[in-house]
Amino acid sequence: MNILAIDSSGLVASTAVMSDNIIKAEANTCNKLTHSETLMPMIDTVIRSSGLELGDMDHIAVACGPGSFTGLRIGCATAKGLAEAIGRTVIPVNTIDALAMNMYGFSGNIVPMIDARRNEAYTGIFRTADTGLETVKEQCAIPLAQLIDMVNELGTRTVFLGDGADSFRDQIDKTCTVEHIYATPAQRLQRAASVACLAVIYAGEGRAVDPALHAPIYLRSTQAEREGARAKTEAEKAAMAAGHVVRK
């Protein structure tokens, strides 16, 4: 089975071609260029390096969230466009699950974290199982303190990874009472190879979808929707619309 995998959920843009459980080619960048500029040329390079053609792919796998809203949509739109062009399906892979896959084999709790701002993390808790990952806590958006409480309660040796492991490191060290380590730079951030590894398992479980049906999982409603739920007056609602001034 041939899979092209994409992850543009965070600062990293990553893409990989996997063929019969071998990563034929992978590229990762973490620079100042936008994913919009970087991703397609990278995909082109990776496909060429793999010795395969886009048409050889059985599925297009994509990290479907959570993460940067815009980054997720660039990855998702790209995956849909490629799959639609060659008449194949999309396999959505949770960003946090894919990150956890970077540390497959670790004995203890695997805790990926993406900085979700407002002192919250997109995170989850996983363990290595025989045929993949065992989910202890499904991916979610929760306050850092709540996550550390959970980790402490589980009381097992833990590895932290993801960009959140960098931005929250001081707080983790202060509050985490169990033995813990941080993933190396080689394993710390999003890797399309990990997305591909899970996609192969999901393909066997029939989780591939028509490109039309796939959409990112944001784990957060938009600011307008959140405030809309609280807004009492029409004027308050109107104030949230972009670039508009409301007459009081």
Added chain:
Amino acid sequence: MITTGQGKNGIINILGIESSCDETAASVVRNGREMLSNVIASQIDTHTLYGGVVPEIASRKHIEVIVQVVREALKEADVSIKDIDAIGVTMGPGLVGPLLVGVSYAKAYAYGLGLPLIGVNHIEGHICANYIENKELEPPFMCLIVSGGHTHLVNVKDYGEYEILGRTMDDAAGEAFDKVARAIGLGYPGGPKIDKASKEGNPEAVMFPRSRIEGDEYDFSFSGLKSAVLNYLNSCDMKGEEYKREDIAASFQAAVVDVLLDNSMRAVEKYGVKTFALAGGVASNTALRKAFEDACRDRGIKLYRPSPVLCTDNGAMIASAAYYAFSRGKVSSLDLNAKANLRLGETV
């Protein structure tokens, strides 16, 4: 290496994709002029809840429907994807989140199909909407583009060659319609609602100011007009005076139309043009159309304006603009990016 040239039997079919604001749209256009399909998925009901377009919500809606909209455009055109020679996509100006959905999708889709991709300027698209229904229209002509996001007076010198004579220094004309509509309780979207209310109102009830930009002969300003309307309403409130909102709508609309017409006709006379075109969402406004029809008839100028469905954001205008760019050998590369403030005529 992608080369441009004539498609099969001199026919070039272009798939146009547009997602710069709150409409996900796709269309197939043959040889830049013949519209084979025009599919538009509007999000207007969603944004009405918030009184205007919320960019993040718009982006989320675009990604959910883009594949379906493109499929429907091909189906409605009764063509197979194999009959498509190139793909055009709006790259700006517009809201960056929404733009990125269309640009990312179009890049990947074109790459996967091995088709050339052409990044299109949205304002140029609006101008080209006029080519679709008017086979005889050719540059040079003058065009006024008025929409929720843009107000431009442009000399169209040739296909793809533009001279911007004037543009808004603050709000777009359509934006002013939205804001005033909200202030008088008509709601969103303001353009059609003010148009309708104005038919029951007196355009001379209140004399709102007609702003001119000092030193800039053809530039526009609508923020002063909007403030004047808001101030008028405030002073009525304070004095406890009643006002008829249809009168406010009609008087405001008359001021906008006056300014647009005045600048346009001065430019027409100075440049001695014989052909004038309207474009953009506000070009559907009945008072604006009537005023331009009368003024152009008096001056012996041929006036073009697209039907309302082509005034609004659509994929057909993008496909048409892409055709003329493609014919000139313009093709975008895989690093094509969305640009929120892309200027007309700017090459990226």
